[in-house]
Amino acid sequence: MIAMRRRHRWWPLVLLLAALSCKRQLAPKVEEVWDEPPTVGQSEALASLAPPWPAPTRAVLDSGLVTFxxxxxxxxxxxxxxxxxxxDEPALRSASVVAVLQTHLAIALGSRTRNRGVVVQTHAAPDRVELVAHAPIEETARTLELLAGVLGARSPAAGLETARAEVLTTIASRPSTDELAISTxxxxxxxxxxxxxxTERSEVEALSRDALLEGWEALVDPRRAVLVVHASDDAAAHRPALRQLAERWRGLGRRPVPPSALARLRAAPPPAASSTAATSGAAGGRLLATPASPLHVLPGQEGKAVLVFGRVVPTPTPQDRSLARLxxxxxxxxxxxxxxxxxxxxxxVVRVSLSGREPERSATEAVDALTSLAATRQPxxxxxxxxxxxxxxxxxxxSLDGEDWTALWSEALDLADRDEDVAGALAHDAGSMLEPDADALQAWLQRWLDPRGGEPGWRWLVAGASDRELRRLTRITPLDESGSTPPPP
Amino acid sequence: MLPRPRALRRPLSGSGRSRVRLALLGWRGPWACVCVALLGLGLGLGHGRAVLADMEDEPPAEALEPAGPDDPTEGPDAANEANGANEDHGDDGATDDGQDTAGDGGSLDGGSLDEAALPGPRLQDGVLPCGLRVIVAQDASLPVAAVVLAIETGTEDDPPSQAGLVHALAYHLLQGNRELRPAGAAAMVHDQGGITSLAVGPAQVRFETLAPISALDDVLWIESQRLRAPTVSAELWGSTLRWARRDGSRAWRAPRAAMAAAHGVPELEHDGRVVTPALEAMVPRAIGQALADRFRYEQATLIVVSPHRPPKLRERIEALFADLPAQPRRVRDRSPRWRTGTVPQALEIPGEAGGRFVWPVAPDPASLAQATVWCKALNRQRRLPGEPARARLRCHLDVDPRRATLVLHATGVDDPKALVQARTERLERGEDDVLVERQREGLRRAWSQELRSALPLAQRLAWTSPGAADPESSAPGWRARPVSALTGLAQLSVSWRGRGFGAHLQPGAAVVLVPAPKEPAPKEPAPKEPAQ
Known part of the structure; x- marks a missing residue:
C-alpha cells in the first residue's frame, strides 16, 4: 500500500516530464527574414527553364491554314x-456541341491511323479544341494526309452520330456539385x-443534326485554325503532303482570314468579362463589403456544400500574366x-468546402484569408x-508528356503578343517570373485579389447547401436565390 | 509516349468524364505537377502513386515495380480465336532430366556487338574508386535531368527469417541522415518542381528523380548522401514500417514459385513486401547493420541523363564521391541458372489448370527486347494446319530488369506441350521471320520514342547488366560507349532473320506448371470404445 501511494505521488511529475519531453521534440520557431534578392547563380541556372527552340518555319497555306x-x-x-x-462562334457556344465534335475528331483520326503506331489525343482548352497526333517519323506524310481526310470532310453526319452515342455512353448522368458550382x-x-x-445528357440527346453540322463547319475551318508540327525533318521535306493538306482541307464560303495565329486563337473576351467590365464593377461587387455581391444559391442535390468565388482579372500584358500566375x-x-x-x-476562382456546422465561418475565413494574403508583402x-x-x-x-514541343508551343501562344514572339515567350516568361518585384505584386494583389477592399467584380455561389446551412449563411451575406427554393423561415 | 504518371492525372471531380469546358475543373499542364510538388509542402492536395508525398503521416511513395509496359506483348491474335478453355490439363507431368548451369549463356547483352562500330550518341560509363558505377548520358531536348540510383539488391536478398526486410530498408532510406532530415530529399526535389519515386524489385532497388536542370546539383548531392549512415531510431523505423505496410504486393502473371524455379533462385518464392513481426521487433542497431550490409555504393549504379556534356558532369560527380574510401565493386551475378535438358521441369502449383510454361529472361535490356519480340510474335502467329480450332497460345512477359519471366499459356488442346513446341519450333526454323521482323521493327520504334525522354532513358540504363561477369566494366576508369548498346536498341536495329532463340525458349529451360494433387481429407478418428 505504501508503494502504491508513492507511485501516485509521482504521477503529476511524470505527466509534466512527458509534456516537457513532447515539447522538446518540436522544432523551435525561428522568424526568418529572407527578403534579399536571389543569388545571380541561381537566376542564371533557372533562366534556362524554357525549351531551347530554334526559330520555327512559319507558313500560311493556300487554304488559309497557318503552320508552324x-x-x-x-x-x-x-x-x-x-x-x-x-x-465566340455562335455555332460553338454550347459545350455539348463541342464535346460531340471533339469526340468525333478523336474517333475519326484514331480509326484511320490504327496499326500505324500513331497515338491520337484531343484536348479541350478554354477557347479551343486541340487535336494531337504523335506519329513515327516515317508516318509523318501519311498522318498529314489522314488529317486532311478527317478535317476536310464536308458533312460527316454518320461520324457525328457515332460520336454523340459515344459521348452519351461516357457522360455522367448528372454533374457533381463541384462541376455545377464552378461551371455556373x-x-x-x-x-x-x-x-x-x-455538357448535359439531355442537351446532347436534343442536339439536332443541323446544329452538329453547323458546329463542324465552324470548328474545322482552316482559315481560323493553326497547325503546329514538331519533327525531325524540316517543312520543305514534306511540301507535297502540306500541299495535299491545303487542297483537301478547305473552308466554305467567304469569311475574313486573320493573318496571325494569335488573332485566330485569341478571341475577344465576352463583354461581361472585358477589362472595362472588370474595372467598372459591372461584373459584380465585393465579398462581405460594399457594394456587396449577393451569394448565389444553386439548386440541386444536398450534400457536402461547396462555396466558389472568383472574378475576372485583366491581363493585357505578359507582365500581368506573370504576376497573375505568381x-x-x-x-x-x-x-x-x-x-x-x-x-x-x-x-x-477559389473553392472552399463549407463546414456543415458553421458554414458562415468557413466562408468568412476564406475571404479573410484572401484579404490578408493580398495585404501582405511577400518576401x-x-x-x-x-x-x-x-x-x-x-x-x-x-518531359513526362513525351517531350512534345507542340504542347509547350500551345502554352506559349497564350504568353505572346505577336506570332514572332511565340518562340521566345516561354523564356521571356521565365525571366520575368524569376525577377519578381514584391511591391508590384502586392499592389497588384491588393487591387485585384482583395475581395473586401480591392476592385469590385467578385461573384460567389454556393452549391449543395442544406436549408440550415443557407440560413446560417444569411447571417453574413444576402442570398440570391433566383431559381432555387427559398429556405424555410 | 511515356504514359503520364497516375499521380499527375488528378481530376477534381470523381465523375468519369468532366465536361465543363473551362479547364478550371482539372489540373492541366504544369499545374498537375505543381500539385504533386506541393505534396512535399504538406498541403494535402493528393497522393500519387509514383510521387513522394509528405512524410508526416502518409507513406512517401508506394514502391513501384520497375518501369515498363504493363503487358508489352498484348496484341490482336487473329489466328488464336479459341473461346473455350481446355479442361484437359494436358501435361503429363514430365520429369526433369535437365541440368542447371549458372551464367549468362542466354544473355544477349552487348558482348557480341562491336561497340566501336555502332553509330549514335555515346555516354560515359565508369566506376569510381569507391566502387560506384556511374553512367552519364546527354539529352539536350529539354532542360530537365533524370537521376537514378540503382542498387543491386532486392527482395530476394531477404534473410529467411525476415521476409520484407529489403523493402522496408529501402523505405527507411527516405528517412534521411546527418545531412538530410526525414523526407528532406523529397522536399528538396519537390520545392524545385521535380518528382521523385522509389522502385523495389526482386533484385534491384531504384531511387528515381526527374528535376529541372537547375536542381541537378542538389539531386546529385542527395544521391551522394543517401546511403551514408542513415538515421536510425525506433520511431523512424515505426513510420517506415507503416509506409511499407501500405505498399501492396505486385501481381505477377507467373506464380512466385514458378519464377523461383525458372530462375533457379528459391528466395524469389516469398512475398518481399510483407511486414512481419520479425521486422517490427528489429532494434536500431540491427537496422543500421542491415542497411550498411545491403545498401552500399559499391553495389550501386548512378545514372544521370541531362543536357550537360558527359565529361563535364563526370567531374562534378567524381568530386561528390571523392571522400568515400576506396572499395572494389561488389555486384552479384543475377543471371538465371539456365537448364539445359530437353524436358521441362514440372512444378506442382495448387489450383493450377495446367498448360503454362515459364522461362527466365536474362537481366539485360537486349534479352528483354528479344523476349518481348518473341512474345509479340507468338501472340500473333497463325494457327498451324492440323491444330484444333480452339487451340490458343498466349504469351505474357513479366517485366523486371533482373528477374523477368516469359509465360506461355496453351489452351484448347489436349497436349499443351506439343502446341508450345510446334509454335516455337516454327519461329526457330525461321518460318515466321516476316512476323518476327515486323514485331522487332515495331518494338524498335516504340523504344526509340520512349527513350527520347530523360527519365525513361535513365530507367532503361538502370536495366543494363551490372557487369558482374565483365572485369573491364568493374575496374575503376571511364569508357565511352554507345547509348544504343546499353539500352538494347542496337540489338533491335539489326535484322533477326534466321536468328534462333539461344537458350531463351528451349523446352528444357522451361518450368511447366502442373496441378498439385489434392491432399486426401484427414480420416476421422475411429470412435473410441467406451471405457469399461
Whole structure:
C-alpha cells in the first residue's frame, strides 16, 4: 500500500516530464527574414527553364491554314497539333456541341491511323479544341494526309452520330456539385448562357443534326485554325503532303482570314468579362463589403456544400500574366485557387468546402484569408521559390508528356503578343517570373485579389447547401436565390 | 509516349468524364505537377502513386515495380480465336532430366556487338574508386535531368527469417541522415518542381528523380548522401514500417514459385513486401547493420541523363564521391541458372489448370527486347494446319530488369506441350521471320520514342547488366560507349532473320506448371470404445 501511494505521488511529475519531453521534440520557431534578392547563380541556372527552340518555319497555306514547323533533328517522333479555335462562334457556344465534335475528331483520326503506331489525343482548352497526333517519323506524310481526310470532310453526319452515342455512353448522368458550382460561376463571370459551360445528357440527346453540322463547319475551318508540327525533318521535306493538306482541307464560303495565329486563337473576351467590365464593377461587387455581391444559391442535390468565388482579372500584358500566375502560386499554398488565363483576361476562382456546422465561418475565413494574403508583402525569396517551382514543374511535366514541343508551343501562344514572339515567350516568361518585384505584386494583389477592399467584380455561389446551412449563411451575406427554393423561415 | 504518371492525372471531380469546358475543373499542364510538388509542402492536395508525398503521416511513395509496359506483348491474335478453355490439363507431368548451369549463356547483352562500330550518341560509363558505377548520358531536348540510383539488391536478398526486410530498408532510406532530415530529399526535389519515386524489385532497388536542370546539383548531392549512415531510431523505423505496410504486393502473371524455379533462385518464392513481426521487433542497431550490409555504393549504379556534356558532369560527380574510401565493386551475378535438358521441369502449383510454361529472361535490356519480340510474335502467329480450332497460345512477359519471366499459356488442346513446341519450333526454323521482323521493327520504334525522354532513358540504363561477369566494366576508369548498346536498341536495329532463340525458349529451360494433387481429407478418428 505504501508503494502504491508513492507511485501516485509521482504521477503529476511524470505527466509534466512527458509534456516537457513532447515539447522538446518540436522544432523551435525561428522568424526568418529572407527578403534579399536571389543569388545571380541561381537566376542564371533557372533562366534556362524554357525549351531551347530554334526559330520555327512559319507558313500560311493556300487554304488559309497557318503552320508552324518546329525542327529538331534528333526527334524520333513527329508531333502534330491542330488548334481549332472555338472563340465566340455562335455555332460553338454550347459545350455539348463541342464535346460531340471533339469526340468525333478523336474517333475519326484514331480509326484511320490504327496499326500505324500513331497515338491520337484531343484536348479541350478554354477557347479551343486541340487535336494531337504523335506519329513515327516515317508516318509523318501519311498522318498529314489522314488529317486532311478527317478535317476536310464536308458533312460527316454518320461520324457525328457515332460520336454523340459515344459521348452519351461516357457522360455522367448528372454533374457533381463541384462541376455545377464552378461551371455556373464561370458562366456568370463570362456572361454566358446558363448551362453553356457544361455538357448535359439531355442537351446532347436534343442536339439536332443541323446544329452538329453547323458546329463542324465552324470548328474545322482552316482559315481560323493553326497547325503546329514538331519533327525531325524540316517543312520543305514534306511540301507535297502540306500541299495535299491545303487542297483537301478547305473552308466554305467567304469569311475574313486573320493573318496571325494569335488573332485566330485569341478571341475577344465576352463583354461581361472585358477589362472595362472588370474595372467598372459591372461584373459584380465585393465579398462581405460594399457594394456587396449577393451569394448565389444553386439548386440541386444536398450534400457536402461547396462555396466558389472568383472574378475576372485583366491581363493585357505578359507582365500581368506573370504576376497573375505568381500570385496564384503563392495563394495556392493556403487556398484552393485556380487561375485560367484566357488571353487578355484571366479567370480567378477559389473553392472552399463549407463546414456543415458553421458554414458562415468557413466562408468568412476564406475571404479573410484572401484579404490578408493580398495585404501582405511577400518576401522576395518566397516569390522566387514559387516561380522556381512553377517553372521547374512546367519543364518536368513536358518531359513526362513525351517531350512534345507542340504542347509547350500551345502554352506559349497564350504568353505572346505577336506570332514572332511565340518562340521566345516561354523564356521571356521565365525571366520575368524569376525577377519578381514584391511591391508590384502586392499592389497588384491588393487591387485585384482583395475581395473586401480591392476592385469590385467578385461573384460567389454556393452549391449543395442544406436549408440550415443557407440560413446560417444569411447571417453574413444576402442570398440570391433566383431559381432555387427559398429556405424555410 | 511515356504514359503520364497516375499521380499527375488528378481530376477534381470523381465523375468519369468532366465536361465543363473551362479547364478550371482539372489540373492541366504544369499545374498537375505543381500539385504533386506541393505534396512535399504538406498541403494535402493528393497522393500519387509514383510521387513522394509528405512524410508526416502518409507513406512517401508506394514502391513501384520497375518501369515498363504493363503487358508489352498484348496484341490482336487473329489466328488464336479459341473461346473455350481446355479442361484437359494436358501435361503429363514430365520429369526433369535437365541440368542447371549458372551464367549468362542466354544473355544477349552487348558482348557480341562491336561497340566501336555502332553509330549514335555515346555516354560515359565508369566506376569510381569507391566502387560506384556511374553512367552519364546527354539529352539536350529539354532542360530537365533524370537521376537514378540503382542498387543491386532486392527482395530476394531477404534473410529467411525476415521476409520484407529489403523493402522496408529501402523505405527507411527516405528517412534521411546527418545531412538530410526525414523526407528532406523529397522536399528538396519537390520545392524545385521535380518528382521523385522509389522502385523495389526482386533484385534491384531504384531511387528515381526527374528535376529541372537547375536542381541537378542538389539531386546529385542527395544521391551522394543517401546511403551514408542513415538515421536510425525506433520511431523512424515505426513510420517506415507503416509506409511499407501500405505498399501492396505486385501481381505477377507467373506464380512466385514458378519464377523461383525458372530462375533457379528459391528466395524469389516469398512475398518481399510483407511486414512481419520479425521486422517490427528489429532494434536500431540491427537496422543500421542491415542497411550498411545491403545498401552500399559499391553495389550501386548512378545514372544521370541531362543536357550537360558527359565529361563535364563526370567531374562534378567524381568530386561528390571523392571522400568515400576506396572499395572494389561488389555486384552479384543475377543471371538465371539456365537448364539445359530437353524436358521441362514440372512444378506442382495448387489450383493450377495446367498448360503454362515459364522461362527466365536474362537481366539485360537486349534479352528483354528479344523476349518481348518473341512474345509479340507468338501472340500473333497463325494457327498451324492440323491444330484444333480452339487451340490458343498466349504469351505474357513479366517485366523486371533482373528477374523477368516469359509465360506461355496453351489452351484448347489436349497436349499443351506439343502446341508450345510446334509454335516455337516454327519461329526457330525461321518460318515466321516476316512476323518476327515486323514485331522487332515495331518494338524498335516504340523504344526509340520512349527513350527520347530523360527519365525513361535513365530507367532503361538502370536495366543494363551490372557487369558482374565483365572485369573491364568493374575496374575503376571511364569508357565511352554507345547509348544504343546499353539500352538494347542496337540489338533491335539489326535484322533477326534466321536468328534462333539461344537458350531463351528451349523446352528444357522451361518450368511447366502442373496441378498439385489434392491432399486426401484427414480420416476421422475411429470412435473410441467406451471405457469399461
Amino acid at each position: 514547323w518546329l525542327h529538331e533533328p534528333a526527334a524520333p517522333v513527329t508531333h502534330l497539333r491542330v488548334l481549332l479555335p472555338v472563340g 460561376l464561370v458562366e456568370q463571370l463570362l456572361g454566358r448562357d446558363p448551362g453553356s459551360q457544361r 500570385a496564384q502560386r503563392v495563394l495556392q499554398e493556403e487556398l484552393d485557387v485556380r487561375l485560367q488565363i484566357h488571353g487578355d483576361v484571366a479567370l480567378f 522576395q525569396q518566397r516569390l522566387f521559390q514559387a516561380a522556381q517551382l512553377w517553372l521547374g514543374a512546367r519543364v518536368v511535366q513536358a
